[in-house]
Amino acid sequence: MIVYTGFSYVTKDKVVDLGPIEINAETNHPVQWSPIVGVVLLVGGLVVFATGKK
Numbered sequence: 001m002i003v004y005t006g007f008s009y010v011t012k013d014k015v016v017d018l019g020p021i022e023i024n025a026e027t028n029h030p031v032q033w034s035p036i037v038g039v040v041l042l043v044g045g046l047v048v049f050a051t052g053k054k
Contacts (some may be wrong), residue, residue: 001038006031 004009008030 001034001041002035003038006033026027 008028011027011029012024013027014022015025
């Protein structure tokens with residue numbers, strides 16, 4: 001999550017459906033997050049890993 005700050009996915013929506021004629025619209029949905037979230041998760045994982053060993 002530090003290197004990749006997001007991704008996108010595409011959905012297809014049917015706009016018109018008249019028998020043999022179909023018109024579809026593709027919608028792009030970007031999902032973004034801050035690199036700070038990746039750093040926080042990394043530090044949290046290291047804390048869990050360090051406190052888990054007994």
